[in-house]
Amino acid sequence: MTLLATDLIFGRSGPDVVSYIMHETGDATFLMLILALSMSPLRHASGLKVFLQLRRQMGLFAFFYASLHAASYLYFYIDIGWIYLKLEILKRPYIILGFLCWLLLLPLAVTSTHYHQKMFGAYWSALHKLIYLASIFACLHVYLQVRSDFTKAIVFSAAVLFLLAWRIHRRFFSIDLRLQRSKNLT
Amino acid sequence: MAGASIIPSQVLHKSPASASDLELPYSNAVDSRQGFFTKELKTPLEDVKRYCNFYEFGTGKTDPEKHAQSLTTDPWSLEVQGEVLHPGTLHLEDILSSFQLEERIYRLRCVEAWSMVIPWIGFPLSKLLARFEPKSSAKYVEFRTLYRPTEMPGTRSIFGSIDWPYREGLRIDEAMHPLSLLAVGLYGKTLPNQNGAPIRLVVPWKYGFKSIKSLVSIRLLRSQPSTTWQKLAPNEYGFYANVNPDVSHPRWSQRTERRLPTSFFDPRRINTELFNGYAEQVGSLYAGMDLKKYF
Numbered sequence: 144m145t146l147l148a149t150d151l152i153f154g155r156s157g158p159d160v161v162s163y164i165m166h167e168t169g170d171a172t173f174l175m176l177i178l179a180l181s182m183s184p185l186r187h188a189s190g191l192k193v194f195l196q197l198r199r200q201m202g203l204f205a206f207f208y209a210s211l212h213a214a215s216y217l218y219f220y221i222d223i224g225w226i227y228l229k230l231e232i233l234k235r236p237y238i239i240l241g242f243l244c245w246l247l248l249l250p251l252a253v254t255s256t257h258y259h260q261k262m263f264g265a266y267w268s269a270l271h272k273l274i275y276l277a278s279i280f281a282c283l284h285v286y287l288q289v290r291s292d293f294t295k296a297i298v299f300s301a302a303v304l305f306l307l308a309w310r311i312h313r314r315f316f317s318i319d320l321r322l323q324r325s326k327n328l329t
Numbered sequence: 330m331a332g333a334s335i336i337p338s339q340v341l342h343k344s345p346a347s348a349s350d351l352e353l354p355y356s357n358a359v360d361s362r363q364g365f366f367t368k369e370l371k372t373p374l375e376d377v378k379r380y381c382n383f384y385e386f387g388t389g390k391t392d393p394e395k396h397a398q399s400l401t402t403d404p405w406s407l408e409v410q411g412e413v414l415h416p417g418t419l420h421l422e423d424i425l426s427s428f429q430l431e432e433r434i435y436r437l438r439c440v441e442a443w444s445m446v447i448p449w450i451g452f453p454l455s456k457l458l459a460r461f462e463p464k465s466s467a468k469y470v471e472f473r474t475l476y477r478p479t480e481m482p483g484t485r486s487i488f489g490s491i492d493w494p495y496r497e498g499l500r501i502d503e504a505m506h507p508l509s510l511l512a513v514g515l516y517g518k519t520l521p522n523q524n525g526a527p528i529r530l531v532v533p534w535k536y537g538f539k540s541i542k543s544l545v546s547i548r549l550l551r552s553q554p555s556t557t558w559q560k561l562a563p564n565e566y567g568f569y570a571n572v573n574p575d576v577s578h579p580r581w582s583q584r585t586e587r588r589l590p591t592s593f594f595d596p597r598r599i600n601t602e603l604f605n606g607y608a609e610q611v612g613s614l615y616a617g618m619d620l621k622k623y624f
Contacts, residue, residue: 151593157390158376158590159443222598223585231582288580291561292388293488 147171161219168212173285173299175205176278180306187313199255202274206252209245216241237287240280247277275310278303353514355430355450364508364533364610366434372445374516376590381523382439383542384491385474385481392483393523400480400543402527409457411548412467419457421527425513427460428452432517433510433531438572438605440536444586449531450514455505458549463501467549470504471556472497472530472541491557497541498554498568499532502614508533508607511544534607536570567624571615572605576624 147167150156156163182198185191216238220228232238251271253259260267282300289296313320358366383393386400405421430450438444458470476494478484484493503509510531513520520526525542532539538558548554558566565579574584588597604611615623 158372158380159390159587160591160593161587161596162390162441162443164593219596222596223582227582227584234577235580237580290388291384291489291491292483292486293490294486297488 161215164215165212165219168208168215169285172205172208172212173281175201175208176274176281177299177302177306179205179274180278180303184306184309202248203252203255206245206248209248213242213245237284240284240287244277244280244284247273247280251277275307278307351519352517353430353450353519355432355514355517358432358434358448364435364607365431367436367446367606369436369446371434371448372589377445377447377515378521378523380589382441382537383483383523383525384489385476385483385493385495385543386523387483388486388489394521396482397522397526400475400477400522400526402522402543405527405545407528407544407547409461409547409549411471411550412464413458413549414462414464415460417461424457424511424528428456428511430513433508433512435508435510435531435533436605437531437533437537437540438586438601440538440566440570440578440583442581442583442586442601443589444599444601444605445589448516449510449512450517451510451512451531453507454509454511454530455507457511458504458547461549463549466551468501469550469553470499470501471546471548471550471554472499472544473546473548474541475543475545490561492560494545495541496554496557497530497539498556499539500553500614501549503532503611506611506614508610534572534604534611536566536572538566539570569615569620569623571603571620571624572601573603573620573624574601575603576621 147164150163150167151160179198179201182194182201186194186198217228220231223231232242251273254263254267254270263270282296282303285296285299286293360366361368379394380390381393382390383397386393386396403421406418407421407424408416408418410416430452432448432450434446434448436444437447474495475481476484478493483489484491499509510533511528512525512531513528515521515524520529525540525544528544529542530540530544553568556568558570559568572583577583583601585598586601588599591597602608
């Protein structure tokens with residue numbers, strides 16, 4: 144964020160500020176989503192509780208950048224007129240996906256406090272699994288904008304797929320779980 | 330003003346290191362009626378140099394400036410083949426010494442909805458083609474960019490989907506139009522590598538990707554050539570690619586454009602004009618054509 148602001152002030156953002164801001168805030172959102180998704184695996188690998196605190200932080204950062212990204216879009220494109228803006232959004236699936244992604248992150252940011260965590264109990268974790276869907280939408284949002292080079296889209300979605308695969312494995316196929324099950328049977 | 334005969338020898342035998350910074354002799358653009366000149370504010374040289382699309386050097390806007398500096402532009406030759414009476418090869422020094430250079434201040438509208446105003450130095454493409462005497466069977470012109478993976482990191486991308494070399498094309502009447510320019514410089518000096526050194530095409534009424542950079546081959550053909558972007562995404566990029574606010578790109582509107590440079594508080598969004606404002610000069614080329622079908 145500071146980097147973004149100083150770039151803008153000192154003109155390092157280049158001549159096309161719209162494109163610069165949209166790309167920087169979009170990439171930052173994605174990076175934060177990936178970091179947020181990495182915290183649980185890191186906690187399990189290291190046993191350090193600090194990663195759980197960081198998870199909230201990263202998630203909030205992701206929402207913050209997503210909001211900047213969406214707000215910038217509206218700010219820069221509002222002058223084409225409401226009617227055109229509406230058409231513009233409805234006609235472009237990648238914009239709808241991007242907006243849905245932000246919409247999914249919204250309740251997560253709102254309910255990110257300890258207070259809500261306690262209040263919702265088991266439902267809280269269920270609700271916060273929405274981040275999985277949000278990251279998949281984010282991947283599609285990037286894919287649909289590729290012109291010729293898939294490198295960035297592939298790197299982003301490979302990271303997301305890996306982190307989701309880790310969860311699927313842990314939930315359904317991990318050795319611990321299988322041992323647990325066989326213990327229950329006996 | 331200055332003729333081609335007085336090009337200093339350093340231009341003819343320049344060292345690659347300083348190739349992009351040599352003064353060129355040229356006559357000033359004056360004729361605004363023909364579209365050779367616009368009074369609109371020019372995009373600063375610094376921005377023209379640091380904001381480019383030249384995918385051979387990477388897909389980021391600043392990649393070309395970073396990676397094109399090592400491109401060898403000397404020696405350079407351009408071959409002209411196909412439906413011409415005298416096919417042959419021209420070396421850059423022949424080109425520079427045989428065509429009178431002139432300045433053209435053109436609007437450049439990128440298909441990505443940004444635009445610039447750039448003072449090019451060059452000569453009409455028609456003059457070069459005339460030298461090779463196109464046959465009456467020549468209906469189209471195909472252009473190719475240099476393909477040299479050792480100097481072009483973008484062409485080595487594993488997940489890139491472009492089939493190199495980069496190819497573009499024009500109909501012969503478009504190529505012969507006085508606005509179609511072969512540029513060898515901008516802002517009075519030889520082209521920076523990232524802007525298509527040492528010689529490139531500039532077709533101001535079409536989207537920027539038609540203005541192919543670092544030209545090595547021109548072929549005159551009987552039928553319409555396949556072009557890079559059309560081949561990659563035929564529903565998004567047509568062969569004609571004329572600037573047209575009424576034909577939107579499937580992923581964004583072409584109704585408006587951002588005239589660079591922009592700032593946060595001054596996004597300089599302006600309306601895009603048919604044929605990029607050159608309708609008076611080129612409109613007749615497309616009389617009776619359905620521009621929504623032939624986009």
